[in-house]
Amino acid sequence: MVAPAQESPPRPLGLLAELTHRCPLGCPYCSNPLDLDARADELDTATWARVMREAAALGVLQVHLSGGEPGARRDLEHIVAAAREAGLYTNLITAGVGISTARLAALAAAGLDHVQVSIQDSEAASADCIAGYDGAFARKRALAGDVVRLKLPLTVNAVIHRANIERVGAMIDLALALGAGRVEIAHAQYYGWALKNRAALMPAREQVGRAIAVVEAMRETHRGAIVIDSVVPDYYARYPKPCVGGWGRRSLNVTPSGVVLPCHAAATIPGLDFWNVREYALADIWTSSPAFNAFRGTDWMVEPCASCARRSVDFGGCRCQALALTGDARAADPVCHLSPHHAGLAELARSDADAAYVYRRI
Ligand code: SF4
Ligand code: SF4
Numbered sequence: 001m002v003a004p005a006q007e008s009p010p011r012p013l014g015l016l017a018e019l020t021h022r023c024p025l026g027c028p029y030c031s032n033p034l035d036l037d038a039r040a041d042e043l044d045t046a047t048w049a050r051v052m053r054e055a056a057a058l059g060v061l062q063v064h065l066s067g068g069e070p071g072a073r074r075d076l077e078h079i080v081a082a083a084r085e086a087g088l089y090t091n092l093i094t095a096g097v098g099i100s101t102a103r104l105a106a107l108a109a110a111g112l113d114h115v116q117v118s119i120q121d122s123e124a125a126s127a128d129c130i131a132g133y134d135g136a137f138a139r140k141r142a143l144a145g146d147v148v149r150l151k152l153p154l155t156v157n158a159v160i161h162r163a164n165i166e167r168v169g170a171m172i173d174l175a176l177a178l179g180a181g182r183v184e185i186a187h188a189q190y191y192g193w194a195l196k197n198r199a200a201l202m203p204a205r206e207q208v209g210r211a212i213a214v215v216e217a218m219r220e221t222h223r224g225a226i227v228i229d230s231v232v233p234d235y236y237a238r239y240p241k242p243c244v245g246g247w248g249r250r251s252l253n254v255t256p257s258g259v260v261l262p263c264h265a266a267a268t269i270p271g272l273d274f275w276n277v278r279e280y281a282l283a284d285i286w287t288s289s290p291a292f293n294a295f296r297g298t299d300w301m302v303e304p305c306a307s308c309a310r311r312s313v314d315f316g317g318c319r320c321q322a323l324a325l326t327g328d329a330r331a332a333d334p335v336c337h338l339s340p341h342h343a344g345l346a347e348l349a350r351s352d353a354d355a356a357y358v359y360r361r362i
Helices: 045-058 076-085 101-110 124-131 136-149 165-178 192-196 205-221 282-288 290-294 319-326 342-348
Strands: 014-018 062-066 089-094 114-119 154-160 182-187 227-230 251-254
Touching: 014 045, 045 076, 045 282, 062 076, 076 089, 076 101, 101 136, 114 136, 114 165, 124 136, 136 154, 136 165, 154 165, 165 182, 165 205, 182 205, 205 227, 251 282, 282 290, 319 342
Parallel strands: 014 062, 014 251, 062 089, 089 114, 114 154, 154 182, 182 227
Antiparallel strands: none
């Protein structure tokens, strides 16, 4: 499975720093792994500061401070300051629960550049039910207000699935009302907890069609007022997306315990050797670690990708999804209509209206 890289890799632009897996919420679509890192295994402040410096030296421009809930780290201000000192643009991705007005002001003073707040729905009762946390919706609204008052740019992040897809328009209206400059409509990606909850989350094809039409219409209506980013959900697409812009091409993830991954689900692929920032410099990991070189470029591909004209456009889609749905991480992502497994996707997309959520908990 491990193949040597053919040429020197491009420089990464983005770093996803998963500071902790602790989170008060329990979203059933959470992209964190099922096997969550414990607090005792988390990197310390000095190591995160080193990671920020090494990332900047490697060419990274932007760091996304994520989790879990990054606000659960008492040293978040120090990590923000270290990232700012290294010259990185800092984006805080937060569940909006557990960051007080005073804490946000301290983060802004430490150099925070941008805040991304997730919302689960446009209606409080449904939002709190999806998050598995009473009162989360009200606290998210309050934090969004604080972000705008501090004049920090705000993005609202809405993960779409069967329970909220009919209110996608109302969620865009909510983002506008909160003062966001951008809203990300992200359909649930079926890895980790979302794969476990797929039967409960998967919307019907007709619902997806209606949601896409609403988003397109609102993009026109609100042009200039808010940027609306959205992508067609995987299971109903014809071609796959170039997952993370191509394996080991644009970005890297550091997990709470320091493992460096090409994407957040990469650890689900067995047989890959992931290196840790506790033992290696980030540049060495990016350039030489077997896991980063396993699916770089196109030499690892098998048919139909190996001879396909789009192989350097979408890089065969997502390796983790290929593994989850075909058992082979080198296979074409079954989202692609050229994959021999594509026909089975409709069956997998079958939802079960009565399926209960398995909430994400440590
Ligand atoms: S998706 Fe939900 S549970 Fe997962 S880290 Fe974000 S807020 Fe927490
Ligand atoms: S066959 Fe492979 S490279 Fe070609 S479009 Fe499908 S996933 Fe992309």
